[in-house]
Amino acid sequence: MKNLFKNAKDALLLKKIIYVLLVTCLVSVVGNVAMLFSQASGPGRMALLVFMTLLFGLYFILRKFFFDLPRHFFKKAQVSLTAQQALNSAVGPAPWYWHTFPEIRGEQKSRFVWQHHGNRGKYAYLVSLSVPNDPKDLKIVMNTYTRAFLVPPFYLGVWFVEKSDIRILCFDPDKMPSFGIEDLPAEFRKSKEAIYTLAVPVASFSIPRSLKEGRHELRFPQELEVIEELFLVVSYAGEPAAYAIFELHPATGEVIVMPQKWFTSKSFDLGYEWITRVARDPATGILYGDGIRIGIFELSPDGCQIARWVGVS
Numbered sequence: 001m002k003n004l005f006k007n008a009k010d011a012l013l014l015k016k017i018i019y020v021l022l023v024t025c026l027v028s029v030v031g032n033v034a035m036l037f038s039q040a041s042g043p044g045r046m047a048l049l050v051f052m053t054l055l056f057g058l059y060f061i062l063r064k065f066f067f068d069l070p071r072h073f074f075k076k077a078q079v080s081l082t083a084q085q086a087l088n089s090a091v092g093p094a095p096w097y098w099h100t101f102p103e104i105r106g107e108q109k110s111r112f113v114w115q116h117h118g119n120r121g122k123y124a125y126l127v128s129l130s131v132p133n134d135p136k137d138l139k140i141v142m143n144t145y146t147r148a149f150l151v152p153p154f155y156l157g158v159w160f161v162e163k164s165d166i167r168i169l170c171f172d173p174d175k176m177p178s179f180g181i182e183d184l185p186a187e188f189r190k191s192k193e194a195i196y197t198l199a200v201p202v203a204s205f206s207i208p209r210s211l212k213e214g215r216h217e218l219r220f221p222q223e224l225e226v227i228e229e230l231f232l233v234v235s236y237a238g239e240p241a242a243y244a245i246f247e248l249h250p251a252t253g254e255v256i257v258m259p260q261k262w263f264t265s266k267s268f269d270l271g272y273e274w275i276t277r278v279a280r281d282p283a284t285g286i287l288y289g290d291g292i293r294i295g296i297f298e299l300s301p302d303g304c305q306i307a308r309w310v311g312v313s
Contacts, residue, residue, distance in 0.1 A: 026059055079288070079298075079310055083281035087288045087296070090231070090279035093145045094127040096292070097276065102150040104129065106174035112139060114148075123181055126189055129156070129173070139176040140197040141184060152226050155202065160194035161234055164210060166246065167194070170203040170223045207246065210237040211257045213304070220250040227251065231278045233289070240264045243275045245287075245303060258303035268294065 036048060091100045095116055104112040113132050117123040125144060131137040142148065142158070149157040156171045176199035188196050203221035227250045236244035241259035248255055263275060278289035278299070287299040288310070296311035 022059060026055070029055060080281060080283055082283045083279075083286065083288055086279040086281055087277070087290065090277040091147050091149055092277040093147055094142045095125045095144065098127040098142075100277075101127070101148040104150065104156050104173050105154065106172075107154040108174050110174060112173055117181070122186065123184070123189065126184075128181070131178070136180040137178045138181060139173060139178065139199065140171070140195055141181075141188070143189065143191070143194050143196075146194045147232075149230065151224060155223060157224070157227075158195060159232060161209065162194065162206075164237065165206040165208055166232055166234055168205040168207070168224070169195075169201040170221065171197070171199050172202050175199065207232075207248075207255060208237075209234055209244075211246075211255065212238070213257050213259050216255045216257065217253055218255050219253055220248075224250040229280070231280075233275050233277060235274075236260070240266075241304075242268070242270055245278055245289075247303070256303075258299075260306075261304050262306040 030052070036044075040048060089100060091097065091102070094101075098114055098116050101114045106112070111132055112129050115128050115130060115135060117126045117128065119125065126141050127146075128135075128141045129139045129148075131139075140156070140158070146158060146160045149159070151157040151170050154173070156173050156176075157168065158171070159166060159168045161167070176197060179198055184196055185191075203223040205221055205224065207218065227248070230248040230250070232246040232248065234244060234246065236242060236259055238244070238259055241261050241263060242265055243260045243263050245258040245260065246255055247258065260275065268274075273291065273293045275289055275291040275294065277291075278287055280287055287303055288296065289299065290296040295309055297309050298307045299305065300307045
């Protein structure tokens with residue numbers, strides 16, 4: 001185990017191999033036990049049931065050990081606690097990271113809560129913001145890949161990709177009209193629409209995804225100028241990088257575009273593997289990120305190259 005996680009992609013491959021072996025063994029044993037069960041007497045059947053219970057318990061313990069490792073950095077990577085905390089709390093896309101969405105409290109001290117609507121049914125994979133204990137009092141519903149963030153001190157920020165642009169919207173939660181989940185258009189979940197709400201944003205902003213690498217000056221809406229730093233991870237319109245990090249500084253009117261030159265269609269299986277979020281270690285300024293099936297990584301000082309793999313998601 002000492003050298004198991006030196007390379008995140010190697011560790012992920014090992015996990016897949018072990019998973020196949022575990023499932024193969026389990027299916028084989030279950031088949032044999034089922035045959036014995038049909039031929040056994042009462043006491044024999046009871047013994048087989050106990051054996052199967054222990055077998056399934058062992059399976060889930062092994063599965064948890066190899067596949068449900070916590071989303072954090074391994075101590076041997078020598079990554080600071082502040083970096084761990086920054087990345088663990090970084091906002092990722094709905095629905096996978098809905099639990100990272102920020103707490104929203106209105107100016108009138110009203111409180112709102114996030115809810116994931118499960119993995120089945122016509123509202124599956126949707127995430128909504130509502131008044132506590134009143135799921136019919138929804139303010140906004142978010143579709144896949146949409147992110148939510150706090151615009152201090154009271155506003156709700158939302159960003160998503162819309163065609164060739166990154167769209168950023170800002171809402172006053174206290175003034176957002178309410179609606180029930182049954183009012184949601186039936187085709188919304190399968191549509192390309194990022195959000196559904198009856199509210200009109202207090203501010204909106206667009207950034208072209210085609211911005212070239214480097215620093216750019218942009219004028220942000222006044223409502224967003226309270227944000228010192230915000231990281232957006234998007235599929236990139238440039239080549240060869242498949243993804244880019246847009247580092248926003250609305251307070252100073254700057255955007256820094258960092259194409260992820262290490263993340264290309266030749267090196268990764270796009271769609272199956274992708275970057276979901278990044279965060280800055282407040283103590284060192286180093287950027288860390290993670291994603292779906294790619295592990296946790298540290299970026300180079302320019303933010304465009306991978307410096308090292310430090311763990312497995």
